[in-house]
Amino acid sequence: LIQDIITVPAANQWSSIVLHQWINRVGHYSISLTAPGEEWSQTFEVQSPYQVTANEVSNLPTVQVTDSHGIPITLPLTVAQSHQFWSTTLLITGLWTLEQIKLLLSDDQSQISRTVQANASGHLRLELSTFHDLLPSSKQYFLDYQRLGQTAQRLVQLVEDLPLSWAWCNHSLELTGLKADQSYSISCWNLLTPQSPSIEISIPSTTSATVPLDLPPGIYYLQLEFSNQFIEALGWWCSSNQYDLPIETEDNEALANYCYTILDNALIHEFQAATTTFSLDAKWIETIATSLGMGNYHFPDWLNTEALLAKLRSILVPLYGQWYKICTVEGKRGDFRDALMSTIAENNLWHLILDFRRHRQRDERNIVFVNLTDIEMVRPYLNRIPYFEWISRSPLSPQEVEVLLENGDVE
């Protein structure tokens, strides 16, 4: 405790006493003035200027955008209708006291900016209705906000008639650009059960949706529908395993065979034989084949898209080939077959090599038969296949084929 007494000369005017000498650090002070018959005193505290610490700053609330009920929203808020846009109310919290924020309201042509200000608690309530009539009527409005020295951030957007788009995921389909006031459904047709009705998945009314595709094993062709009316072909989707068969095949051997020809990426003759028991609508097959040919599919690796496409096309334009005899290296017939199958897959030769058979007799162990639509197209590939020796110069005559088949000489 330091105590000092100074004497002040009497005067009939205000006089100043410089106290810096005494008040030079933080603490509690007391000053008293005494004169004959009078006494005045005052106590006070001198504090150091307040300085914010890094810790205090890190505890500050972050800027948050909520709806008028205080529920946080993910930015930007997308609305599909003009009245929804203009009736939006947002609350931004965590701003600086009285912070000035630039709002940028734009349509597809012009932009206006307006500065708005947070209140003394750093809250800002934005009612979009107050901006109504500032821009000409439009199908697209965007509202962004920008804090000083920072990049603008989109708050709300009105996007009417957004083009429909979708993205495939392994177990779901993401759709955007739907009309919020309509309810859609997805029709899923399974190629593995062509006689069964399509499965319908309904979508809640919204502008964008993630639709879980929780479907039985199959290779599906999906369409978007509204009140059972076709809107948009979405394309092909499959996420099941190569060995999963639809439940319908349990008591239907013909259907099971048909499924194997597809799931095993078998050659076209086998598929053609398996489809003879069904009647498939050519127009429908043409539609779904075209979609597949345009690359609208999401398939697992095991499913060969080109093999599937060639099979679908063979329903529309049946393929006819001729049988040729091939001789392979002694004892390597099985290896030759494997090499041939991978050559077909790698070079998309499904429409050229329709069938493959082995000679059954023991002394013909090196002989195979292939059914080709165009020998000249196939020959360059055959020459490169390991264990290939020679191919018959001309196709087998119908009589020769008949004899081989009747004797049961091929398998």
Place this chain on the structure above:
Amino acid sequence: MAMWNSRILQLLSQHRQSGQPAFPAALSMTQITSLLRQCLDPNQPIDQLGFEVQESLRKLEAQNEILKASGNRYCIAPPTLLAANQESLVGLLFRGDRAYLKLAHEILKTKQPITEERLRSSLRNFERAKARLRENRIGLMTLEEIINELPKPQKPQRFLLQEHRSSLTTSEFWQISDVKQYIPAYAEQQDRWRSPTPGTLKDESLLQLPGDQYLWFEDGQFHEIGSDTAILTMFYLDQRDHQPIRFVLEDTGRLNLQSILLPYAHFQWFKQLVERVDGQSRVYYVPPAKRPLVHAVFRYLGCDLR
């Protein structure tokens, strides 16, 4: 008056939000004035105080030091460091909340006294310094960025006009004598005010009535606008009609602004970049280092400064 500037900054930096001291509190003009009155000794006259404080507040607001809100409320602006450009981090000017000054020194490792408002950063990389400061809610901007935040030349915005529609009719307007209309033409700014004729009074016309009252004519309606809005509108009309204001920055750095009015905020920024030339009002010396920024201010307004 300069004394009030620093007192006001001190005052607004010391008043914090209760419960959230990292944010400042807002004070009303009355509170500020009565607190400042206590700094005066009893001999000093107080009749000028209100006016002086108001002028100080206006200037501080234009310098991005404080924020003003409706109801004559003020608070200290968010802390911001101003760099002359991205390459120079040695003369950073501190603006806004002084309660963050110590923190800014710590982040930039300046080793300077914590009251120093011109910071010499030990961090050399602009973007890194900016990110580090941003984490602590301190801004870092170049002067050019600040200039680009100034109001843009534009016609009075529609929401402003809706609130200030004048009851004046066209026929009443022609009764008023000594009206001037701003007509962009190859002339100095002050000579662009001409007498309107029915041929010149078209949509988007800026008019001046005697007594420095401005009117904006649009959609067949007159609207009362403030002088600062009117000045921004003059630059908008210059741009619309491709008639930029032309003037010369002499090689010596001398710049004569006697014939041109600038918007208040732009003028405040300009004054921070230049020095006064003694004995001549509105004539300035532009130091060579500040010339690109002065050009930036005028380019922003659409002027042709050579």
